[in-house]
Amino acid sequence: MRKPYFLLKTPPTTPEPAEKLAPWAETTVVGKPLPRVDAYERVSGSAVYALDLFLPDMLYAAILRCPHAHAIVKKVDTAAATKMPGVRAVLTDSDTEARIPWYFTEKGPTSRLFDPHCRYEGEEIAAVAAETPHQAADALRAIVVEYEELPFVVDLDSALKPGAPLIHEGGNQVEGTLVYERGDIAKGFADAEAIVERTFRTSCEIHTPMEVHGSVAKWDGNRLTVWDTTQGVFQVQQSLADALRLPLSNVRVIGQYMGGGFGSKLEISKHTVIAAILARKTARPVKLFISREESFLCVGNRPANTMSLKAGVRKDGTLTAMHLINRGAVGAYPGWAGVGSQVADLYTCAHVRVEETCGHINAGQERAFRAPGFPQCSWALEQVMDELAAAIGLDPVEFRLTSIPVVSQRQGGKPYTSTGLRQCLVEGARAFGWDAARGGHRRNGPWLRGAGVAACQWGWPGGPPSTVIVRYFADGSVSLNMGASDIGTGTKTIMAMVVAEELGVALDRIQIEHADTGTTQYATPSGGSKTVPSDSPAVRAAAVAVKRKLLAMGAEQLEAAEDEVVLKAGEILVAGSPDKKVRLAELEGLMNQQVVIGVGHREQNPLDKVTKPFGAQFAEVEVNERTGEVRILRLLGAHDSGRVMNRLTYQNQVFGGMTMGIGFGMTERRVLDRQTGKMVNSNWHDYKIPTAMDVPADLTCVPIDVPDNEFNSTGTKGLGEPATIPTAAAIANAVYAATGIRVTDAPINPTQLASLLADQRKRG
């Protein structure tokens, strides 16, 4: 398969010489706290998600999945299933058209669509298309599969031991250990006046977006249309074209309203290709949505990591050395579970070494999950920072302030376009009442109270390619076409605000179509916190292109020079001639051509600098010293993500990120049964995502609203992922402040904590 754009070696470039516009001097719409432009549709139920699609003659498909952690499929007998009422097609590995390679390494594919070697519970074995969903489910039960069960391994430590069951022929270790080193780590530790060394573990977390994953596929001749729950229509288009050997032009992928993805919809999943093949085989449209339970097994996860971090510090707060050894379990198929970036780049430190090794276990493959690797790293790094501060007797905030970087040490010492980390810490601490909150342990019956902090950095700022088209209709309303999906984050709202800012059009007169490879311009998938910083400058450029054309029309009609005219409140005015003006509604040029079109491209990122978002979060907790129960009293997120485009959606992102951080740090964990290799909590009842009861009412967002005008023309950096990175670590540090107990294994849970508290009591 072609490589996804984010694996290309050449960095993405701007489609053409794209002008960088001067920063906004002041704004009238951008920055305000405005509700979503599509709030009505989303709340009323009129929004059409892919799951809501019904096409005439549509069939319903379902997938038979391997119930074993590791097995060879000896035989699949579909005879009975094929004859069942309503069944129109059964697809297995025996069908040539289904023999599609899947799960690639540099050396080639490691599996195929229905591979007889099933390496995890949930692998695809067969699929059925039937007239109703129930007939499809019944038919699955009628397929008789003969398995040869194999020994399995569901934790990385066991998997990497000699003699462990082999998941791939070459061994269970993913090829290559990634080593990053700068300075001289030995010298660093020699220079240190205090050293902390500790091993941290995080659990595997499942994305579980509200909307499950699925596709509706339909063929017209040799042309495939897929309505998909995806974060990136162009990404899915490319993968479908590769899998089915079609030209890109013959694959149209249409995004609908989206109910979240968190990375699990960043790339294609097998069910999409299966739907397409079944549709071709039956000559009918096919709808294939996986169940909630399937979504726990087969569409990715945040891998579990074991991180040994050793760090040295001088008494003045100078970090002298950091050494991280990380091991991560990528699941049964190729992937990567690195976490090291913040260790190498968040704080100034001369001597750093990061070693990362990944391995396979018999479980579903990892997949990018909101700031892949970063919350795990934060879990280790920020707790160690806490310990280092304690070791040298500095306040944790003060300590972090001694090591604020202004250049990216990881990226060749290039300066940052902006670094708001200091403001995040200082303004966050002030708003939180940090000094008061840290004023010693406070006890309330069995409840111990404490406060903690953690900082963060996010790794990828976004950039080109992004092309957007803005159309200005004769009545002054606007249509905006972009290829980026609004995955539920408010992208459409932000983009409409940019258009409103430039053109003075009311938000309810701006319409944005869904991402669609057939009709919208190319954009990279909505992920990596890069949608706003990548696409909003392209939107602005497109709106400005429209404005320039309107002004040129006005100048012509008013017989003025183009630099004499301005657009204001729906009129084009000639500076200094109060009576020379024309309403846009009376602009002859506009009437003649009916629509003015503006094409905008994302400008190139500055080549000599590096851009990253920063943040700091603060937590106050109470811990019940008898039961180990943790009450999060309040959370505060102070983030530097460049300009705040919409104060309300910005706050939504920070609150949502912190909520997910609570899940990562406190409640969420994939539990694989060591006896059977099967996941025992693959449902929303047993897998605990935070509910309203787990989230404190006292949530605060402190936006560090400093536009990064060097980076792009809207001054924006990413926010979606940073907001979830440091939450768990801040809570862990607060738990430590409350109890004196350093919880190294996430999630913190009453069982674990009660046991640790008991140990503490024993130690006296």
Place this chain on the structure above:
Amino acid sequence: MRKPYFLLKTPPTTPEPAEKLAPWAETTVVGKPLPRVDAYERVSGSAVYALDLFLPDMLYAAILRCPHAHAIVKKVDTAAATKMPGVRAVLTDSDTEARIPWYFTEKGPTSRLFDPHCRYEGEEIAAVAAETPHQAADALRAIVVEYEELPFVVDLDSALKPGAPLIHEGGNQVEGTLVYERGDIAKGFADAEAIVERTFRTSCEIHTPMEVHGSVAKWDGNRLTVWDTTQGVFQVQQSLADALRLPLSNVRVIGQYMGGGFGSKLEISKHTVIAAILARKTARPVKLFISREESFLCVGNRPANTMSLKAGVRKDGTLTAMHLINRGAVGAYPGWAGVGSQVADLYTCAHVRVEETCGHINAGQERAFRAPGFPQCSWALEQVMDELAAAIGLDPVEFRLTSIPVVSQRQGGKPYTSTGLRQCLVEGARAFGWDAARGGHRRNGPWLRGAGVAACQWGWPGGPPSTVIVRYFADGSVSLNMGASDIGTGTKTIMAMVVAEELGVALDRIQIEHADTGTTQYATPSGGSKTVPSDSPAVRAAAVAVKRKLLAMGAEQLEAAEDEVVLKAGEILVAGSPDKKVRLAELEGLMNQQVVIGVGHREQNPLDKVTKPFGAQFAEVEVNERTGEVRILRLLGAHDSGRVMNRLTYQNQVFGGMTMGIGFGMTERRVLDRQTGKMVNSNWHDYKIPTAMDVPADLTCVPIDVPDNEFNSTGTKGLGEPATIPTAAAIANAVYAATGIRVTDAPINPTQLASLLADQRKRG
């Protein structure tokens, strides 16, 4: 309502300074006889027409129509209908939201959506939305309407008599008689050596496209989406926005596959607005398709004309004077039924006067119908030309050749960019074997054989605005977005060929999306034979823009100057350096940005010249002197429409046009019963459109393939309408040649002809 673009006083201009590309020196794809790119979809049934759309929860609507030619609705009782099973809404003039003005003159509206004054059989009185089409139909029958029947008038002569029943308060004559005059008509007739004067009548013709008219409407909040059977999505968008008082951005109109329109789908019809209101009222999607029978009454027609034409000629063939008095019946509502253009412009003539008067009758409104007015004019003009030729003893072809214009006399004497009329006549005559066919009356039992010719000109060449986007994907396949509909004429095929020509991409790797106001760029409706000449240059400009970008990328990668590189067979080569080349598939710039986008605009028409297509057709017939039956033995169309883009679709158009010309001249006629005012043949059984039995096997197309490179960058002029203009007149002239009988009233039919033959026999 806002005026449709074609009624704007300022002529349309190009959206921006749009470069005119140099003409193609030679072509490799353009010009070939290639099958439709969407032939598979259309033939296999997988093509989705608007009628094929089913949305979840969709209701079905139907319209109650007035059964009387002229009546006042005194009372509409919907109580019973409302209570019927499945009925979800009933809409009448009592509903405020339905009180939408309709049928406009300069002075304002003349009616409304459900006007109680019904002026023709079929006017809208109420509408119902129900769970099934049958429930909707049943509910219509349960609506009790109390009518006051009024006297009516169904022919124009009666309508314009004093004391006739008044259709509108101001009288039955449409305001204003259009008079065009040049030279001195009296002097012209004084100069003549022969004068012919005769009155011709044509019948009202119904469009009856294969696909009936309908819409599916769906609301999301305050936003309306309509899937429509329309020739122009932007036209319908504008009308809906006006009718429902919405910003254009809140109205999305999506075209699907189309099964013909012939002008009847050039503008919005009431059913579309009714569907939208019912959808809003019920908060459900609503599908409203009219029946075949309704389509005969309510969506337009080619009006009947009475044309008195007097013309003078000198013996050397010089036309000295032409005087046309035309009267046309526009139906019950505003319209125009003029025909005079070819009289004023097809042949050189110094002294011309055209007087045109239109009037109302109690029948459906006229609507643009394939070359509006031109076949009617041709019926009169070309028969008179025949008589003039006979009067001065010249061969009809030879006579026409004496008066070939090189300037448009009607448009200020501006020269034509090209005039292929001479070639049409000369090459057409040669291919037809004209001289042999004219060799005297030939008799075969009761069958008399004769041959006739008629020439034509079409009035409107098209032009801006048109914007097109071409996207070139990383694998070299292409997506093309344009706002022009392919109404069944092969537009998509032509446009794909233009892209293939410029970019060397195979046709099956080019995908074209349907016209959609939400996602495609602005184009005027597909009508007026202007789609190819208006939009193909924009497609070419967009493809060239892509090519230039690819070449720039190649030049950069090959370290060559941009003017040194050429694109050939999927590679970019440096002229003179055989080893410096790169395959497009390896173009780094393309890989980086994944898609190269080209925006193309239609260039401005030349301002100092006039562009018109020309044509000549030849017919040979046999007439049974006893029964009046006419057998068309063969037809030949020789057309100058500029460059022949696709020899196969070109031929399709000519054959289709001639077939429709047979209908106009021989079989089609709206019959309004004088006793009841009702149409007696509003179905495909009684209204005779030509079938395979009526069309000769011997059809010939002689393309005059001379690119009009002065007009636009593809050298194209329009073909769709010219192809139907002269057919009927050529047949009538052939009938004359066979029988000596001049049939002045269309359609020629056995009843009429048998009677004329009997008269002839009586006269001896």
